[in-house]
Amino acid sequence: MTGARIVTLGETMGLLAATTVGHLQHVPHMALGIGGAESNVAVALARLGTPVTWIGRVGADSVGDRVVRELTAEGIDVRAVRDSGAPTGLMLKERLPGGAVRVWYYRAGAAGSRLAPEDIDARLVGGVRLLHVTGITPALGESAAAAVSYAVDVARAHGVTVSVDVNYRSALWPPERAAPALRDLVARADLVFAGDDEAALVTGCEPTARTPDELAAALTALGPATAVIKLGAEGALALVDGALHHRAAVPVRVVDPVGAGDAFVGAYLSELVAGADVKQRLDTAALAGALLCTVPGDWEGMPTRAALDGWTGVSDVLR
Known part of the structure; x- marks a missing residue:
């Protein structure tokens, strides 16, 4: 497992999504799928041709079966521990009138929170090109936080590049607890x-006291050589070895924005391990994030290389 392979780890849950617009108390039907930030990134990587392994823990239940099946079908090397003592977590997605999307989580005590250091294959992590983790997993509990820390320690000891997406979730922990853990x-x-x-x-x-450029500099002052600030409709910027690079957003008609950040990250990392320069990384990431927003679902709209290369910017009928 060497070369361009990427390893990521975290919780993937069952996802029940409303099939029509409206509050859940009025929606008659929901569709079953899966979702999780790290596995979303893994799907993005796999569809762009980058070898990727996802490590996680799911329940010994049908939803866990669904997680393993879907991710395996995407060409991801799935390393899933089946936990008979806890269920696979769930999230519910409703499409509110006016276009907003709200997600409800039911993950306390679920299998993903019980991810542990012993679930991490040190030989695997130590032999890849890059390890990607997020700030979600440490918020799930002490065991999951220890698993992330162990994986990062292994990667650093073997010279493996470590990528972190902050991905702060206020529903999981308050800012006063999150900030020092995420800073570390x-x-x-x-x-x-x-x-x-x-x-x-x-x-x-203070969020309004610094420009995005200054925030990127403040992040790199903590240690990383590269900081990428995702600005949604305002685009993105990357501070790489002291040099700033800006990228405007790609205008599209948004259908479902959930997962756009994961598409952006996956595309950026795919280009990074392929040896692309910063401009190409940002160009590909911006387009991938935009195209994801045009399709319902957290990961279903992750584009392939062919989709990126064939994008024209107009809604043509293809015959």
Whole structure:
């Protein structure tokens, strides 16, 4: 497992998504799928041709079967521990009137929170090109936090690049607990992704007191050589070895924005391990994130290389 392979780890849950617009109390049907930030990134990587392994823990239940089946079908090397003592977590997605999307999580005590250091294959992690983790997993509990820390330690000991997406979830932990833990994780990374609000949380800045450029600099001051700030409709910027690079967003008609950040990260990492320069990384990431937003679902719309190469920017009928 060498070369361009990437390893990621974290919780993937069952996803029940409303099939029509409206509050859940009025929606008659929901569709079953799966979702999780790290596995979303893994799907993005696999579809772009980058070898990827996902490590996680799911329940010994039918939803866990669904997680393993879907990720395996995407060409991901799945290393899933089946936990008979805890269920696979669930999340519910509703499409609110006006276009907003709300997600409800039911993950406390679920199998993903019981991910442990012994679930991590040190030989695997130590022999790949890059390890990608997020700030979600450490928030799930002490065991999951220890698993992330162990994986990062192994990667650093073997010279493996460590990528961190801050991915702060206020529903999982308050900012006063999250900030020091996330700051420590970022300080051990080579590359960090964050929204401007997340960068402010990690660096202790007021969100409106610093420009995105200044927030990127504050992140790299913690240790990473590269900081990428995701700005949604305003695009993105990367501070790489002291040089700033800006990228405008790609305008599209948004259908479902959930997972756009994961598409962006996956595409950036795919280009990184392929040896692309910063401009190409940002160009591919911006387009991947935009195209993901045009398809319902957290990961179903992750583009392939062919989709990226064939994108014209117009809604043509293809015959």
